[in-house]
Amino acid sequence: FKRVNNVYQKKDSLNLTSEQERLLDKTYKRFVRSGANxxxxxxxxxxxxxxxLSTLGITFSNNILNENNAFKLFVDKEEDLAGLPEWFRQSAAEEAKAAGQPGKWLFTLHNASRLPFLQYSENRxxxxxxxxxxxxxxxNNDENDNKENIRKIVSLRLEKAKLLGFDCYANFVLDETMAKNANNVMSLLNNLWSYALPKAKAEATELQKLMDKEGKGEKVEAWDWWYYTEKLRKEKYNLSEEDTKPYFKLENVRDGAFAVANKxxxxxxxxxxGxxxxxxxxxxxxxxxxxxxxxxxxxxxxxPRSGKSGGAWMSNYREQQGDTRPLVCNVCSFTKPVGDTPSLLTMDEVETLFHEFGHALHxxxxxxxxxxxxxxxxVRDFVELPSQINEHWATEPEVLKMYAKHYQTGEVIPDEIIEKILQQKTFNQGFMTTELLAAAILDMNLHTVTDVKNMDMLAFEKEAMDKLGLIPEIAPRYRVTYFN
Ligand SMILES: [Zn+2]
Incomplete structure (x- = not known):
């Protein structure tokens, strides 16, 4: 650090290029932010x-993992499966069998089980x-409870930020980003919130109308959202993944991403x-x-294959430096080809391919x-810019017509499907944006506090959400006790 600091103190007299100056600042800050001064x-x-913090972080995540695995909903009457599609019943039957209860159906909190259940189950x-x-x-006030853990984490982060010369943890983290500080972040989030919440409220009204048609006199609750949204989606667009997949053969989509980069x-x-x-x-x-x-x-x-992590990402086997050109990779977990059927991507996977290729281009x-x-x-808040820009090209009609061709007939994707794809992009986005922003704002609130002593974390969350005017039909995507 002495040597780095020595260069840093003289930096104005060194005639550095802007890149050299950036590298020097970055290196110096890395030391200082770790406590070198x-x-x-x-x-x-x-x-x-x-x-x-490292011990508490592990405990916090392990508790969530335990909670995810602890909940098991065994269903033993077939009538309780009403609404669930056949493929989902089958996988739930296999889960129950694996859990030692053959003849029943098992549902869990994992996304692949919980989300389709909320989407399709008629059993309110x-x-x-x-x-x-x-x-x-x-x-749940048991051995997996995270309320005290989160309070300690927030408290220690605040103490750390203060030691390093910041008034709160958010400003410590944001000092290294384009956003710079908590005020800038909050004004961005609040601005988005002012558009998202009214849209979510309008969606709730639309769902309520759908429920009213059933004549049961029920009021829409948080656990109804996915179910009636799925009904509404079918009513409005009648577009399923099976309609679009034939146009999204992996090789065609990939060539499309390459062709856009060429243009x-x-x-x-x-x-x-070789x-x-x-x-x-x-x-x-x-x-x-x-x-x-x-x-x-x-x-x-x-x-995907066994032993490979799920998800999608870009990384470097070799970084670019001077005349040395980079070795870059994209790793994904797309649907595999089966028999004579090639890999046909979902809309989500298509966007992921373009997104990760945007990182690769960077x-x-x-x-x-x-x-x-x-x-x-x-800086962290620039990393997603090239990928998001590239992702947007995937559903541009002009671009879709370049690459989205039927894998059997070669037919270019019809305009009516393109139209539906574009309409669906904004469907339910009031809900999606609101639950995400609520969590982001909760996160910011937690890390801009300046006194954590005796803090009741759930009361804090409630107060923050009430202040925002979050509607009861929507919970923040992450709450204080499972904000990993
Ligand atoms: Zn990304």
């Missing part, structure tokens, strides 16, 4: 805080049961054979600039002198 006593306290009391179990995770940036991607890879599923492409010079090598690893197009500043080594 503190006196010995404060450094000792910071080490204790970091250690405690059971929907309520599974919904309430989910939003009360870590809040926008003039780059080309050509498949390379390059060593870690698994036969991995494909390799050479990426060239418009003038024919090499930009890098792009690896794709698209299918890594491939970079031209820097230093690894520490090249590619995706940018």
């Amino acid at each position: 503190l006196n010995a006593e404060d450094q000792t306290r910071l080490r204790e805080i970091n250690k405690e 009391p059971l929907r309520e049961q599974i919904y309430k179990a989910y939003i009360n995770r870590g809040n 926008l940036y003039g780059i080309t991607l050509t498949k390379l054979e 390059i060593p890879t870690y698994h036969p599923d991995v494909e390799v492409f050479e990426v060239k600039d418009a003038d024919g010079s090499q930009l890098g090598i792009f690896y794709v690893d698209y299918f 890594g491939l197009l970079t031209k820097c002198e230093y690894k520490g500043t090249s590619g995706t080594n940018v």
Whole structure:
């Protein structure tokens, strides 16, 4: 740190390029934010805080994991399955069998079970049961309770921020971002909130109308949202994944993403054979600039297999630095080809492919002198910009017509399906945006407090949500006791 600090103090006299200055600032800040400028006593306290936070973080996540696994809804009467599609009944029957209760159906809090249950089950009391179990995770006053853990975490984070010269933890974290501070973040979130909440309220009204038609005199509750939204979706669009999937053969979508990059940036991607890879599923492409010079090598690893993490991401096997070009990969978990049927992607997967390729472009197009500043080594709130811009191209009608061709007939996706895809993009977004923003604002509230002593975390959450005017039909996507 002495050597870094020495350079940092003289930086105005060093005639640095802007990239060198950025690298110096970044390096210096990394030390300072870890406590390099503190006196010995404060450094000792910071080490204790970091250690405690790491232990508490593990306990907090383990408790959520336990809660997720503890809840088991066994159904033994077939009539209680009303509304559930056949594939879902089958998987629930297998789950019950694996849990030692053959002949029954098992439903859990995991997304793949809870969400289709809330979406399709006609059994309102059971929907309520599974919904309430989910939003009360870590809040059952038992050995998995997280209320005291979250209070301690918030308290230690505040102490850490103060040690390092900040008034609250949010400002400590945001000091390293484009957003810079909590005020800027809150004005962005509040602005979005002013649009999202009225939209969510309008959606709630629409759902209520649908319930009124059934004539039971029931008022829409949080556990009704998914069920009536699914009904409304069918009524309005009548578009299922099965209608769009044939147009989204993986290779076609990938070539579409490549073609868009060619139109926008003039780059080309050509498949390379005979390059060593870690698994036969991995494909390799050479990426060239418009003038024919090499930009890098792009690896794709698209299918799930045992031992591979789920989800989708981009990373570098080699960072770009000076004349050394990068080796970039996209790893995803797309639907695998089965028999004669190629991999046909869902709408979500199509957007994921474009999104991750946007990150890859960020890594491939970079031209820097230093690894520490090249590619995706940018501030946290810039990282998702290239990927989100690229993701938006996926559903542009002009782009869809370039790549979305029926895998059997070659027919270009019809205008009426494009129209429905575009309409569906905003369907239920009042709900989605509101539950996400409520959680984001709760997070900001938790990390801008300046006194945590004797804080009642649930009362704090309620007060924050009441202040926002959050409607009871929607809970924040993450609550204090399971905000991982
Ligand atoms: Zn991303």
